[in-house]
Amino acid sequence: MTRLLPLISLRMAAVAALFLHLAAQAGTAIVIGGATKSDNDAVWQRVVDEAGGPGARIAVFATAAANPERAAGLIVASLNRRGAQAEAIPVTPRQKDVDWQAHLNDPALIAKVAASTGVFFSGGAQEYIVDTLQPGGEPTAMLKAIRQVVDKGGVVAGTSAGAAIMSRVMFRDAPDNLQILKGLWREKREYDQGLGFVDAGLFVDQHFLKRGRIGRLLPAMRALGYTLALGIEENSAAVIKGRQVEIIGARGAVLVDLSEATSDPRLPAFNLRGAQLSYLDRGDRHDLATGLTTPAAHKLRDQKIDPAAADYRPALQFDHYFLDILADNTLVTAMAHLLDTRSPEVRGLAYRVRPRPGDLAPELGFEFRLYKGPGTVGWFSNALGGDDYTVLKVRLDVTPVRMAAPLFTPLLPN
Template identity: 75%
Template structure:
């Protein structure tokens, strides 16, 4: 990692007293690893937690479900009635209610529900200006407390966020606008780390890379569903059902002569559940059950690749496809693995319907990893895979039927 980036991360980590727990969405009620970690970080049994269902379509139901899940793990969680869609509530009055603000300040943790992240920023930070309620939340965090959020509640964790950008290919093609597809977040993970959620399930590497380049980020964390990252200073713990993708653009470059998004030299690391990573030093410590297995090093003399090497991924932005491709790169004899991001059926308004993007993962210095089946799956940790993204022309239609003579 470059010295200036290291210094910035060390400074940001030192300035943040609180703990951010970023949940990738679709958090199951029986995911004890995540729910219990929230309670434990907030102080354990009896911890007071303020629940904000601000983003939810049905705030009363979502808030009650979240509070119940936390209380089953020993917390004293209560819903704060600050949500635009909460029936019968006076939003403006509740935002400024001294009793509610005092209740938040007395908490050791704040939890943001899923839903529409724009409702969180528009409610708590209208026009970019913090409300008294947001100041109270920051007071909890700055005092060493916890801010946790799932889905929409995760999106608001970085200083910039996706507001409503569901189509990865649109973002790759540059079709996104301020206050429509992207907006300012609340910045609980500091100014230098970009956050995205539902990441592997929805192939959101396609939108993260252009955003990181546009907003000046060097590091990004894409958190998978039913999983979380616990960010405390520069330390990141991965917990839950799966993991998170760490994107490092410290050495990445682009060719300005090309008319579409392109990238060379990005580094991707898949951090699995139980792994720990230090953002300042760049050192990853795999989970204990991984360390009991041999390290996979493609440069080692005893390297024995396990996987086949001839797969081309026709939908690299598909459900968990990217991590599958990274595992194949690590554990096969292939020097590279390629995949395509494209749209089979052009959409109205697409000025470049024949443009796609080829993702080239390739071996480079530092590529290493671990594999374990101890938890019942085929679980890889993959560090320092290299990635290039190249715009390409895709035939339209992609296939032509063979007809009888």
């Protein structure tokens, strides 16, 4: 009997994973990278449209917000200006004058959520969402009502913290990219169980380029066993229907594929070889099942950049070494630079000049090597008013390096 228990547990886990996978396919998930501007019609209107258009009933949860009343009010107003009938659901642990536990279990509120055609989660601290709706890993009646909305084809949307909870496992409280690269990784601290509204094999992250979160995403994927992830930039969103992804909003998202990546176990720190990165810009579509990307229509009418083509004419002429690859938007700048120069590779560093208290290894840094490989290709367009690139299948190696301490010393007078 005892020998059967592990098998039963494994089968139950497999069934549960399959259920999550199927549930994630029924509706639409709109994963917003955070810092969503009120005038971003592409994102706000899409939420309303996916919820049914004018008159769509959208339940707004500001559960994660430090100021839930204000956060919910702004979201409700943005949705209602686009034709929705949005309403705040006062399940807000951080709002002192609200009996949120009573609201969490209120049959009338639960029924109202279940009857909605859309659900929207605010930003803030994502641990409040999972600890409130899924305490101890067990779904509450309110969470089951939210899942009903998705199961019947509705939309679940979330920005920032509300985006973090979309995958099966999520970052819980992991603001320090370098510490995670150096090995800081604890359950219920840096990571936790998410709510699993997207495909079970996809990991999502937000504020991705602005905050250099490739530094935390790569080691997290390796530790959690993910081979596919999507890092979504601020004021942008990924609309995910089953295994189809569409990027909308102001910028884009980085698709990370580790299916062919390897690590050297002999090295005493995180390392990676053969990762594959693609930058999907606004208007681009990607099929997670086939791996095929379709650039936005205006990109297809414009300039394709294929380093393997006989007529390849890169626009950029100079090599560049990026001294802080985790800086604001530097990763995608490096990817575009690689695509549009003749150089076969671009390198950059991830390190901290002034170590913080508690730094796991002050002298440890990481060199990122981006290089061209089979299928590296892209498109460029300025039709929307900016220098917009789509960059596909750039390879990435990450190598741990020992930094000098101090990195530099002042020159003294002769």
